[in-house]
Amino acid sequence: MVIQLTSFDADVRPSGDFMAAVGGRSEGSAVPRSADVARLAGVSRKTVSRVLNNEPYVSEEARTKVLAAAEELGYRLNQAARTLASGRTGSIGVVALGTVGYGTASLLVHVERAVRDAGYALRVVNTPDGDPAGIAGAVESLLEQGVDGVIVSEPIVEGDVSVRVDVPVLFLGAPPAFNATRTVTMGVGAHELARAATEHLLDLGHTTVHHLAGPRRWYATKDRIEGWRAALAARGAHEPPLLNGDWSAASGHAVGEALASDRSVTAVFAAGDEMAIGLIHALREAGRRVPEDISVVGFDGNPVFAYVSPPLTTVRQPFEAAAREGIRLLVHAIEKPHTDLPQASDPPVELIVRGSTAPPPSPPDKTGRRTT
């Protein structure tokens, strides 16, 4: 741990803005204003504004001069003033979960990139609990800071969130939790993915598939349960009782210890890669082989699990596509409020078959009895 403090030059102002507010005018090394640029370029402030905002009706000559003057002065547009005058903030806020899992983290990274590519700045507020009160508070603080749009990313609980929102809202991976001027919902394919994972196991010959679910309060959990259920129902497979984890490998491990003695279990679809890893570990510790005795499928697609034994079969969530498409719609809602939303393309469902799945130890015969 190193703490280094560069010598603090006492006559450096804490902030140019502060100094100016105190009374300094644009003299000496003070932070340049648009008036300074205008003066240097020999035009009006409004023309400077026009150039910097790419507005039409500016002569090439004026544009060139303004750009040169701005560059020379090291002029930086004051976003607060612009926001106050125009009502547009140029930023989008995201309410995220604040967990460090591969899934949520990579979703956030893609959101940041998509937002930036769309020309907006990003404000982030985490709500580790994801409950309605937390989300309401987070949205409230975002609105207060000033945002043109809000993204609510994978919130946890259902329940009505009570906030007054005048800007468009994008719900990523969950149904709308509150009303807003305009609401856009973008799923992350959890249902289809869960269904594909379950079907993969069924296709291998397993008579049914157990499901290790996440905490019941999460939307992500519900979606996966439903997908699993749909796959089972479509094949007429019996639906075994749910197994419960909390996304952590430790919880998967605990479930695996309890499950190991139940010889009727031959296939488990876990709602997260990490739970799957914990589950497999416990199973093997108890002497059950994976995939020979029990097949396990994960959920997320973290590439590192291609390098464990056995390499984990899993499904990949299309975070990048979901973030990109969702934000495209959100930005459309922000910038063209009175037009219809464009069509969103469906991201692909991607099943990654590796080594943790195989046919059941001994396929059931026609009567459904198992011949071990």
Added chain:
Amino acid sequence: MVIQLTSFDADVRPSGDFMAAVGGRSEGSAVPRSADVARLAGVSRKTVSRVLNNEPYVSEEARTKVLAAAEELGYRLNQAARTLASGRTGSIGVVALGTVGYGTASLLVHVERAVRDAGYALRVVNTPDGDPAGIAGAVESLLEQGVDGVIVSEPIVEGDVSVRVDVPVLFLGAPPAFNATRTVTMGVGAHELARAATEHLLDLGHTTVHHLAGPRRWYATKDRIEGWRAALAARGAHEPPLLNGDWSAASGHAVGEALASDRSVTAVFAAGDEMAIGLIHALREAGRRVPEDISVVGFDGNPVFAYVSPPLTTVRQPFEAAAREGIRLLVHAIEKPHTDLPQASDPPVELIVRGSTAPPPSPPDKTGRRTT
């Protein structure tokens, strides 16, 4: 994938602010201003401001009335106006890496929490490349948006970044890359951690330790190399050539394949958990046992790797402590610019010994020859 668009009520304004800017006065359902609160509470706007900013010299009575009026109106302070008038933005910007690794993601989560706990909002800009140009652009955009302080989190390359920065800057996990009004540096203990990991292996009886490093351009890589080197030098151990990865499990796997045939290698310290996992996998595929033939230590402390075979011995980076302490110093620099920085406490070095390390297959005898 579900796209849902709630019916768009045509007479809902796209934004209250916009409407007001167009000419509406505080009438009907327009967004309330501080003047509206003042009127309802029967005080002046300045008193409203005082109450909302927790300034002294307000009577209990006035405070109560203002709060009630604000609540009734659903008043929300306009941060842009406040910023313009006061010069303070109430937000801190972070320049992050935008990779989805466990390390960087969890650092970002802790940064968000610490920033919020300190009463600031967070702006995030990612620079996937982390190079000086990218960092400069990111800082520039943050400054333009308006921030009271900047955090540069684990940048990649050395090199001078050319930006004019009037606010304090916190460098997390790297030395200062540019000059600012005030610079604070907070390491994440990488050197000490790398040293502890290497020493653990040496203590086990290995004559030397190989190091699987990350991309050479990263500061994080350099720090770990230096820690490893220091441990080797302190014991008079021979320093083998560096192995090179890119943080991914795949790169660790590739190195492992090449390394498997070299029987002289008995201990490897990998600069990241995921590379360690890939390395171990390749080693075992080639018939070498871990830890019996080769010991491997990772770096990061992702708990999921306690549930693979063998459970990974690793060191945990004190992200939470580093973020909390670093931001404490940054906030101090922002709020009390003319005082000394407080003392920062050193986060603990934490070695997590699990199953991937053991004494060498057959300890060298006194002469240094190996008796296999």
Added chain:
DNA sequence: TTGAAAGCGCTAACAA
């Protein structure tokens, strides 16, 4: 194509 004037909603300084 350009400019002058008038705010945006808030806080700072000062006076009361």
Added chain:
DNA sequence: TTGTTAGCGCTTTCAA
């Protein structure tokens, strides 16, 4: 303890 006045730096309107 409170209110008045005067901006913060920009965009908007409207006229030129």
